[in-house]
Amino acid sequence: MSKEVVKEKSMVLQKEMLGKHFIELSRTHETGKKVVYTFVPGNLSELILAFGMLPVYPEINALQSGMRKKSGSFIREAEKMGHSEDVCTYVKCDIGMMLNGNIGPTGEKLPPPDLLLLSYTGCFTFMKWFESLERLYPGVPVAMLHTPYQENGEMTEEMTNYMVEQLKQEVIPKMEMVSGNKYDESKLAGILENSAKAEDLIVKIFSTTKNRPSPIDAYFAGVYYIGPINSGFRGTPEAVTYYEALYEEILERVRLGLGPITPEGEMEEERFRLVVEGPPNWTSFREFWKLFYDMGAVVVASSYTKVGGMHDLGFRHDPAQPLASLGKYCMNCYTNLNLPQRIDLLAKYITEYHADGFLVNSIKSCNSFSAGQLLMMRQLEERLGIPVSFIESDLVDPRYFSYSNIKNRLDSFFQMLDQRKIIKGQMEETTA
């Protein structure tokens, strides 16, 4: 690694945005601002903003707890109250955090929800999660938004109508009731304009990994880049400024021919380009990442960074049809795609981003992602003749991160990629 990590402008901006958000959350008892708990996939950030409310994302709290090594004890706490070891650990981590005083990532107590917005998109467990929270916060209204699955690989008119009607008759009335504000479509449309700008930028940002070397890691750094767009800032001018700054920085790296920045500085040699399917592990995130950058492996595209929306397939929030575009946004999240769509998407990434290998990080917690991944992997291997590998871990349960198992798997995968490169080189020489 070449040099010390220097905080770039975008990092400072992101820190400021998040800091401000958490201060706002900690002051709701003074400001009277209402708080909406909701999920990342299919999140209705713009609608929440349009009503002047503040979002809280329990999944993000859970992953932050994982990174801060607190999730293990939170999970045990939830298991003590009767939750099975077998179920999604995000849910247990969140419930454990709540039982422990609901202290958020900044060390400040998070306010309780005024509304539970159950955007039931791409994951069945979301519903169970908020049913549990509803019992833990009795009397808090729940707005249910059932997002139909793209079982046939498409969004039909009926599906969009279903979404719009639910927004009009279930979600918006509850938001009006909780916030005390009337729904203002022109205000929403204005917010959506910013969303579309941020979405344009994030697509450009993730496309820069087509360069050699890739200027960024689309998975390990990608999870930071998707922060603002996924966690309530989409639709704000701050998010647009952040993504403009980030894009500028990345373009500069491309111009200078630089590889990605890692926690230990800049990666000097790009040896392997990977496409990764599945969320990362958060409890040992740094160690996990190091296993890749130490070997010169960079992730050029990942499905996880698309859980908050498939903007690279052309979706943009549309101020001209605000509610329909919110509905379509929800239906378009990665885990709401059917398995053939997911395979096609990954195949496209592997081809367009010139990947050397495909890796699945299979997450014990997450049936939404994991069920079917083995077949997806085999299909990609057959279709593209690409080397594939499979590792297992969990999101926030430290009991399921086995460093040695993962390292062994990755070492053999990288060896395989190396050998392929040698063979490919030899073949190219003989044909030349």
Next chain:
Amino acid sequence: MHTEIQPLLETCKQLALDLQFSHAKKWKAEKAGRILVGYMPIYFPREIVHAAGGLAVGILGGGDHKQIIKGDAYYQSYICHMPRGIIEMALDDNLNGFDGFIFPSICDVIRNLSGIFRMLGKGKFVKYLDFPQNFEPAIGGTFYKKELQLVLDEMFRITGHRPTMEELNHSIGLFNRNRQLTERIYDIRQNYPWRLSFEDLYCVLRAGLVMPVEEHNRILSEILDYVKQDVGEPMDKIKVVVNGAFCEQPPLGLIKSIEIAGCYVVDDDLLVGSRWIQGDMGDDTSDPIGAIVDAYLTKSTFSSSVYDVNNPKEARLIALARHRRADGILFAAASFCDPALLDRPQLQKACDDAGMRYISFQYSENTGQFKVIKEQVGTFSDSIKLWEEEAVMGN
């Protein structure tokens, strides 16, 4: 007289556990134009397949008598067992002859299994049936109606026949009858559970998933006549409701063990799909699909797969246990079953609050050893019996 029922029970058991679905396949072969539509747990309105001249066949996994060779290559160890049994059957010849497959929206495993079936090219159609979680007729109802229409369209593509209003009403009537007979049997068993063992009841109901409803109604009528008689001897067992086993099925040995260990099962959710609609659907309307939709929106039972904030399942479970005069609840869920297991803490809390006793355990459809569960259930039964004796002595 009393032993006459035995052959029927034997037949039901054999049909219930026949992973070749021979009875259904034979039915299809008897007449041209018939179709078989396989459906996964939990609920599917079989009425529409019946009206279209087909048979909806329940597929509940491979149980403990399907050896898994290929299925494990499709699923990680931390995913429940049922889908690997279904994949194994799909890759073997068990599901040959099925024209279509329905995957009701109950969890992400079933959802993604529908994608696997699509990729494997199984059947002439694969439909993930997205049940609405919005229960407003104009919103969720409209959406559900369209979903059912899509299933009808798929069947039409194969049969060239669209069921008429009369056919649909007729089918609805037959399934109403099926549910009525089933409920009558449950009602009688509630007071006289020794007249028909839970194992037998289970097999009788499960056999109904692989045969035409007319035939099953005849069987249920016979069983009903049988349980109306004063047969069998009561034993010193407690009455329990089993909850959480609605999808992956416990092996028959485990079902038996519960009874042997000292429990009469007076209600359960093992095959709750067949009892999903509580009461009758309208069978004399000009909009039979509307009647099916309306029944789903207003008469569905409680379930881990249904959004329940406005009608909490814990209250409904306690009410059911009280209605059945059960002494306790057995929470039995398949390992790694997120929907059932995530419900458990709140259901258990409701039991604590209501003074309803319970125990909880997990199983897998291929669990071979039930010793621990049997002991646990036995201790539970003994403790309740003891507690009651003490209470009586104290009075």
